[in-house]
Amino acid sequence: MFENLSKNLTKAIKSLKGQGRITEINIASTIKEIRRSLVQADVHYKVAKQVTDVIKQKAIGTNVISAVSPGQLFTKLVQDELTFLMGMTRTEVRLTGNPAIVLVAGLQGAGKTTLVGKLAHYYTKKNKTPLLVACDVYRPAATEQLKKLGEQLGVSVYSEPDEKNPCTIAKNALKEAKNQGADLVIVDTAGRLAIDDMMMKEIRMLKESLKPSETLFVVDAMAGQDAVTTAQAFNEQLNFDGVVLTKLDGDARGGAALSIRSVVNKPIKFISTGEKMQDLDVFHPDRMASRILGMGDVISFVERAEQVYTEEQHRHMTQKIKNNQFNLEDLVRQIQQIKKMGNIKEIVSLLPGIGKALQGVPIDNDVFKSYEVIIDSMTPKEKRQPHIIDRSRRERIALGSGKSVQDVNQLLKQFDAVCKMMKKVQKNGPSFFANLTGKGR
Ligand SMILES: Nc1nc2c(ncn2[C@@H]2O[C@H](COP(=O)(O)OP(=O)(O)OP(=O)(O)O)[C@@H](O)[C@H]2O)c(=O)[nH]1
Ligand SMILES: [Mg+2]
Incomplete structure (x- = not known):
């Protein structure tokens, strides 16, 4: 980005x-x-x-x-x-009312349906019970897409295959939310072009009848200046509350993030940086500015980490590192956790200095694949006591994993480096991360 x-x-x-x-x-x-x-x-x-x-x-x-x-x-x-x-301070999404209603609108393919899933994931972690509503009445596949996301996230989805009026579906969905005890209704809508009068009228009506506590306009950051123009057109019709910029993981040049606030005078509330449900960050103008200047954004990094690590896991790992018991099995577990945090390249770019150092270096989500393959070829004893891995064991592991002995050496060297680094972080006090987030652990 x-x-x-x-x-x-x-x-x-x-x-x-x-x-x-x-x-x-x-x-x-x-x-x-x-x-x-x-x-x-x-x-x-x-x-x-x-x-x-x-x-x-x-x-x-x-x-x-x-x-x-x-x-x-x-x-x-x-x-x-x-x-x-970019607007100085973060502006919160307003979730008032029971259920709170979030309406999601935007151009075709902007990333609305994906966002609805991401919001469900985000708010579930905040102890909300969402109900997702399929109001794209034009494409049956859109409902299927939303249902799949709901299944994956364990969140209910409301749809009516035979109803052609999105207002009716939305109204019935509110009743269903009450029945189910859902306290957050997120409404997915069909993609529309700002020049399409009929469809713009439809979304306006939907907003008027639903009276959402928050209307989010979703826009693809890759559209550059066009993103700003589209935002203006939608805002005239919908008077939305906030913007979500998507696909900032691509080669978007970022101008939209920088111009939307000053041109449309509506805050950016979230940014989306990948296709996975975790690839969503709350937008903080100050943090974004430091990211742009290559200074990283450790706080967002820690917030992502908090979504996948429980306190118990954190305590357990800290203890292991302290007692020199961190082993290769733990490393594999850590790798799996990091993967859950989302798009690796975006995650890494949040770390100060690293983003800059890695500019132009291709990193994909498979960077850790060869580590996992190598560790897979080890015996349980080797994983738990890496120091016993001598020359002949290295040769056997290389053979078993289809990698070279150098690859195995490299992994063990990096494992050593990681252990040293983790000990160092701990020396700086266990509250190192807690201080950053302001939450004592
Ligand atoms: N790389 C990347 N892809 C994304 C992001 N957000 C969404 N996508 C992808 O963009 C494509 C379109 O996303 P959808 O969520 O279906 O978009 P939509 O606005 O609902 O599209 P319509 O319903 O057709 O108007 C999908 O392939 C998504 O996986 C993002 O932040 N980064
Ligand atoms: Mg859609």
């Missing part, structure tokens, strides 16, 4: 390094580069100009104190302006 923008902004700021003083002349080219990076990322040129004008003004007006380099100062100024541009 935002790889090019990150790269270009960092490069622009780097070009300032070594400059002792900030003057209009020595920052001129940096400012120009920043503006160019933003426009290249699909930010509207007027917005880009506005942002860089403010940065310039603030930079010139600031006395650089000796502890801060002009580069650091600029990073801070750019981060502040990007945060401001």
